[in-house]
Amino acid sequence: MNRFWCCFFIFWPILAVLVSWYSPDMDWWFPGEPGTPIGSQIDDLFYLILVIVTVVFIGTQIALCYVLWTGVKKQKGKALFTHGSHNLEVIWTIVPSGILMFISLYQLDVWKNFRVQSTFPEAAIEAPVAEVTARQFEWRIRYPAPGKVLKLTPQPDDLYTVNDLHVPTNRPIVIQLRSGDVQHSFFVPDLRIKQDAVPGQVIPILFEVLKGGDYDLTCAELCGWGHYKMRARVLAQPESEFNDYLLGLQQEQNYDGVADEPAPSLAQQTKEVRQ
């Protein structure tokens, strides 16, 4: 029975490693290739830590089972009488602290580039693409009028949408994040972006989408009963298409309903609802 328990304690780490190894094949892994440079860096750091941690995990679990196995076999005589070893203590203090220090210092640059505002490219920070206001339970988006710069306070010619954030690809952009009521968190798993939206604060998020496409935007901070359903999209498209989109949005929004040209469908609907 004692040996059974030894096998039991070695069996589960093996199973854990196997399950982890096959997880990417089973699609129990990252939702896809990261769509941003920062995302690739995050993934690389994740894998770096994963390798270090796996080595330590396997090492310690094997050590644990080894000492259990030898302990089970030793049933005669007294146990080893030792109170410890100073040399061992020194070794297993210094080696892990070196590894941990390496991990933490190695991360600093990525964090700095992602979050520290003074490192943000000037062009991006001066002309944020949009302002995203999280509310219970939707994302309100405000763009500046084409050719204008986003102001902190809403302008009469600003453009508005809900739950559809259009962004240009292949250049660093900044989104201004705010909250209209309680706390939320702007989470785009495919792009590896997450930032809390704090009431009373405007927080810039810097990122660069590499590939055009349609990315899920979710909320990652409990914001009430409908937390799970704050589903939205980030639509990344090339610069020219993005500009066209803004122009179209402006046309819809400025349409007064009496001009000759056929009314854009969305504006039409809004108007009908209002009447």
Place this chain on the structure above:
Amino acid sequence: MSTLNPAMDHSGVHDHGHHELSFVQKYIFSTDHKIIGIQFLITTMLMLLVGGALALGVRWQLAFPWQNMPFFGRFFMAQGGAISPDAYTMLFTMHATVMIFLVIIPVLAGAFGNFLIPLMIGADDMAFPVLNMLSYWFMWPAIFFFGLSFFFGGGPAAGWTSYPLLSALAEAAPGSGTAQTMWLLAVTFIGVSSMMGSVNYLTTIINMRAPGMTLFRMPMTIWGMFITAILQAFALPVLTAAGFMLVADRVFDTCFFIPEGIVVNNADPTRGGGQPLLWQHLFWFYSHPAVYIMLLPAMGMVSDMLSTMCRKPLFGYKPMVYSMAAIAGLGFIVWGHHMFISGMNPALGMTFMISTMMIALPSAIKTFNWIGTIWGGKVEFNTVMLNSVAFVSMFIVGGLSGIFMAAVPVDIYIHDTYFIVAHFHYVLFGATLFGVFGAIQFWFPKMFGRMMNETVGKIHFFLTFVGFNGTFFPMHMLGVAGMPRRYADPYLHPYLEHLLPMNQFMTVCAIIMGFAQILLLGNFILSIFYGPKVGRNPWNGNGLEWFAPSPPPHGNYDVPPVVYRGPYEYSSPLVDDRDYLMQTDYLPPKEPDKESDDSENDSESKET
């Protein structure tokens, strides 16, 4: 002198004026630390079932979203038997609240702290017995108000972290009204209870140790309790103050946490210039040390159990003590790692990352020392040993997964996903609760003078361990797949749809694990009455608690203990007829020429 106690010899030195106490004085409003400890233990075991039931509700929703729950569905009548989204938020809020405030903190400090501290340091009771009794009875108003909060708007639903503004404005959620005030009140009560406990533990450990019991002869359990009490004494006032501030914001229209011009649910815009992040700072300034409050005593108890079960001195006693102190010290300067993406100054993120990485170091040292303790020992897998080894094995996972989240850039992605849920369950359940299961089995004979059933204990361990890993290991994958926490229906999002079968598997494991706890409870209750009776020292332990009768009478010892050595002298070459040497055993000094005999005795030593 409980009724379970075999006839006691009253001729001992303790002259407490042993008049017969009434039943109420003896078992209910008792000032005896042992009875209070057992009261805490039984209360927390009942609360464990409540918290577990709430967790199973969460798991049900994640596996079978919006489907009627069998049997328990009647509690969700308003939704026709299914869990509504606001009921779901209440479920995970109260699961965490019950497990943290009513199970893990009280079972470690309240139950084992109370029962073991005087017994292990050789005191006849706590320094302040009445304060001790109050610390137990202050738990009940907390339980009452937590219970009452369910009847207001469906119960508190802002998460156990209660971040404002969700928790500050009554309009923010159905449970953010009176229920949230009740919740805060209950947390304050439980805080008062813990505070009274920790003041008592500190005084007792500092002032009431038996003759010869120097600080470095204290067992690791006592070190764990001592350092925990310090943590609690310094961190808890911050939470209490933050709680009062939040109550003031809610009730007296102050604005510590409420910024200007916020419109929640079409209510009037808020007035004020508060800062919601302030709550997070204050809350985590307590709640990060609280993680260690929920871990250090278990670390201490496991150190003692491993040493006793392997018949071997603890490997590196002083490094163990120092690393525990280092965890506690660093524990005060790592709270910001809960807030890497919260919008606090990003430069702080770097500081907190380095301090957080450094706190992994003492944890690593402790792990290596536990493995060193088993090394060269004699291993016999009984329930105590199994749970202790599970503690070490699970703590390794919980510790290593913490490194991912300590690294700020990686945390951007896995923050608030199921990865963190996996991490803290590996620490709080995988480590602490397995430690507690072991400790219950280990000190049960001292509590009641009877043994618990080994076979049932092993089956309980097996089912819990398998169920635990089946439930929580896949959560790492869910986290990497980007599944956020606290989602009533994650499958609404296309990128999470394929994770449903995995969640169903986890729920099945959780149900197995949940029902396995009936074995623990049954074993516990039946063994109180029918377990085989044992003497003072069923495990051949060294500590002072094994010097007292089982169960110890009022005043604990029939002979006042005097301590001659540390608690870990197992397999000592100084004695040849047994493999333990109690702290109270006096050995006459030997002549120098006998020393060669000792080494010979070592090789031909006999079993006891």
